[in-house]
Amino acid sequence: MALSPRLKASDTTLRKKFAALNTFADVADLLEVPLPELRYILYDGRGHYPYREFDIVKRGGGSRTIHAPHPTYRILQRKLDRVLRLVTRHHAAAHGFLSSRSIVTNAAGHVGKGVILNLDLEKFFPSINFGRVQGVLRSKPFGVGYAAATVMAQLCCLDHKLPQGAPTSPILSNMICFRLDSQLVALAREHRAYYSRYADDITFSSWSKNISPALATPTGAGAGATIGSALRRTIEDNDFKINENKVRVLPRGTSQRVTGITVSQKPNVNRTFVRTTRAMILNYSSKGNDWSQARLAALYASQHRVGSPPIESVIRGRLAYIRMVRGSSDPVYVKLCALANELVFEKKITPGLYTYYRAARLAACGSPDGSQR
Numbered sequence: 001m002a003l004s005p006r007l008k009a010s011d012t013t014l015r016k017k018f019a020a021l022n023t024f025a026d027v028a029d030l031l032e033v034p035l036p037e038l039r040y041i042l043y044d045g046r047g048h049y050p051y052r053e054f055d056i057v058k059r060g061g062g063s064r065t066i067h068a069p070h071p072t073y074r075i076l077q078r079k080l081d082r083v084l085r086l087v088t089r090h091h092a093a094a095h096g097f098l099s100s101r102s103i104v105t106n107a108a109g110h111v112g113k114g115v116i117l118n119l120d121l122e123k124f125f126p127s128i129n130f131g132r133v134q135g136v137l138r139s140k141p142f143g144v145g146y147a148a149a150t151v152m153a154q155l156c157c158l159d160h161k162l163p164q165g166a167p168t169s170p171i172l173s174n175m176i177c178f179r180l181d182s183q184l185v186a187l188a189r190e191h192r193a194y195y196s197r198y199a200d201d202i203t204f205s206s207w208s209k210n211i212s213p214a215l216a217t218p219t220g221a222g223a224g225a226t227i228g229s230a231l232r233r234t235i236e237d238n239d240f241k242i243n244e245n246k247v248r249v250l251p252r253g254t255s256q257r258v259t260g261i262t263v264s265q266k267p268n269v270n271r272t273f274v275r276t277t278r279a280m281i282l283n284y285s286s287k288g289n290d291w292s293q294a295r296l297a298a299l300y301a302s303q304h305r306v307g308s309p310p311i312e313s314v315i316r317g318r319l320a321y322i323r324m325v326r327g328s329s330d331p332v333y334v335k336l337c338a339l340a341n342e343l344v345f346e347k348k349i350t351p352g353l354y355t356y357y358r359a360a361r362l363a364a365c366g367s368p369d370g371s372q373r
Contacts, residue, residue, distance in 0.1 A: 003033055003037075003072060003075045003076070004032060004075075005075050005078070006079070007031070007032055007079050007082060007083075008032060009032070011086055014030070014082070014083050014086055015086055015087055017029065017030045017083075018030060018083055018086070018087050018142075018144075019087075019143075021144045021145060021148040021149075022144075022145030022147065022148055023145065023147050023148060024038075024039070024147055024148070024151050026145075026148050027148050027151045027152060030080075030083060031076055031079045031080060032079070033076065038076075038151075041072060041073070041076070042151065042154055042155060049069075049070035049072050049073050050070055051067040051068060051069050051070065051073075051158055051163060051165070052067070052068040052070075053065060053066070053067050053068075054066055054068070056305070057303055057305045064164065065164065066164055066165040067158055067163035067164060067165045067166065068165045069158075069163070069165065069166050069167075073155070073166075074166075074167060076155055077155065077156065077166050077167040077168045078167045080152060080155065080156070080168055081167045081168045081171055084168065084171045084172070084175070085171055087142065088171060088174070088175055089141070089178075090174060091174070091177070091178050091181040091182065092185075093181045093184070093185050093195055093196050093197055094174050094177065094178075094181055094196075094197055094198075095196060095197065095198045096170070096174070096197070096198040096199035096201075097170035097171060097173070097174060097199065098174075102324065103198060103258075103259040103260060103261055104261065104267050104324060104325055106196050106197075106198040106201075106203070106258060106259050107258040107259055107261040107263050107267045108263075108267055109194050109196055109205070110194065110196070110203055110205040110256075110258045110263045111263045111264075111265065111266055111267060112263070112264070112265060113194070113205035113206060113207060113252070113256070113263070114205075114206055114207050114208050114209045114210075114251065114252050115205065115206050115208065115209060115210060115211045115249060115250065115251045115252065116203065116204070116205045116248075116249070116250040116256050116258065116263070117193075117203065117204040117205070117211050117215055117216050117225065117247075117248070117249050117250075118201070118202070118203050118246070118247070118248045118250070118257075118258065119201075119202050119203075119216075119227065119242055119243070119246060119247045119248070120200050120201060120202070120242070120243040120246040121200040121202065121235070121240045121241065121242065121243065122200075122240075122241045122242065122243040123241070124164075124173065124199065124200035124240075125161070125162045125163065125164040125169050125173060126161045126162070126164075127161075127239065127240055127241065128161065128162040128169075128172070128173060128176055129157070129160050129161050129162075130153050130154075130157045130160040130161070132176055132239065133152075133153040133156055133157060133162065133172055133176070134149045134150055134152075134153040136172070136175050136176050137149035137152055137153065155168075156168040156169070156172060170199075173199070177197065177238075179238060180197075180234070180235070180238040180240065181195075181197060183234050183238070184197070184202070184231075184234060184235075187214070187215075187230060187231065187234055188204055188215075190214075191206075191212035191214050191215060192206055192207075192208065192212070193205060193206040193211070193212065193215065194206070196258075198259050201259050203258050203259075204216075205258075209251065209252070210251075211225075211249055212228070213228050214228045214229070214230040214231065215227075215228045215230070215231045216228050216231065216247065216249055218249045223248040223249055223250055223254070224247065224248070224249075225247045225248065225249040226247070227242055227244075227247055252264075257270075261325060267325055267326075268325065268326065269321070269322050269325045269326060273318070273321075273322075274322065274332060274336070276318075277315065277318040277319065277322065277336060278336060278339070280292065280311070280314070280315055280318070281315060281336070281339050281340050281343055281344055282339075282343070283295070284311060284315070284343065284344050285343035285344065289311065292311045293308070293310070293311050296308045296311050296314060312344060312345070315340055315344055316340075319333070319336060319337055319340060322336065323337075
């Protein structure tokens with residue numbers, strides 16, 4: 001059955017409808033789908049709309065299981081995701097899954113600190129079950145009726161858990177973590193630290209040389225640390241579990257990183273990343289596309305990653321990442337972009353990237369081609 005992929009109602013109308021949600025019929029009306037069709041999709045014909053399961057390899061080792069919803073479910077979840085983003089007040093400490101925030105904004109508050117504590121929440125999405133989704137929808141400030149909250153939780157959960165891969169999982173995780181974020185902000189202030197969270201990555205930092213024992217105690221073996229009792233209690237009281245293998249205390253003078261971004265003096269890209277990007281561009285020019293693609297395929301195979309994207313797309317993506325972190329007028333980005341435009345893209349660089357390049361050249365030199373005006 002064909003469903004309209006987008007909601008036609010205005011943002012104001014959607015907010016009003018959400019505030020009045022109480023029954024199954026209310027949810028169908030909100031998602032602009034006939035009630036019998038929604039009932040069939042969720043119940044009678046559920047077996048006809050399976051999730052597709054596959055694994056992706058993590059950069060740091062191990063794999064992550066993705067559950068991609070059937071197109072019909074994905075349409076309904078995207079509609080609901082739009083509504084939830086309209087009615088949700090995002091916590092200031094949360095930086096993941098929000099269009100106005102990023103890994104850069106997450107890292108910015110930790111720049112130049114005396115010590116940084118990084119930790120991960122284990123099995124983040126699967127640890128959020130059906131009851132927690134239903135509960136957050138029913139509680140303040142949302143106040144959705146029982147029947148409506150049940151229907152929406154059923155739409156968003158797979159095997160009674162949030163699936164990683166569903167459009168609604170990110171916003172629901174932020175909604176559920178609002179209480180955790182508030183408590184961890186209070187804990188950080190109590191111990192003269194700063195707190196932020198990007199999805200399952202949690203970071204504390206302090207101007208002091210040492211992190212408070214209430215948060216963590218270094219083990220003396222590298223950057224390893226043991227989580228403090230106050231921090232552990234707060235996280236576990238919110239029904240999350242700490243990944244003990246990813247607890248790190250990073251004092252000043254070491255390579256301090258937050259969500260992959262270097263924060264010793266300013267949000268920055270690791271030097272190795274820049275050098276590798278430059279090498280990719282030069283090798284592409286001197287050794288050709290086939291050699292570069294084969295080298296990339298070998299790298300992906302060594303990391304147990306299936307298939308490799310076109311080398312041009314990888315170079316473009318790495319340039320976009322450098323631009324995001326360092327800014328479009330940064331000299332390193334400008335030079336790399338010009339080099340790629342000349343040697344890889346043959347002056348046919350994609351419009352979006354070329355727009356950034358031209359703006360950067362204008363800011364730095366006064367003209368798009370680099371000459372002084």
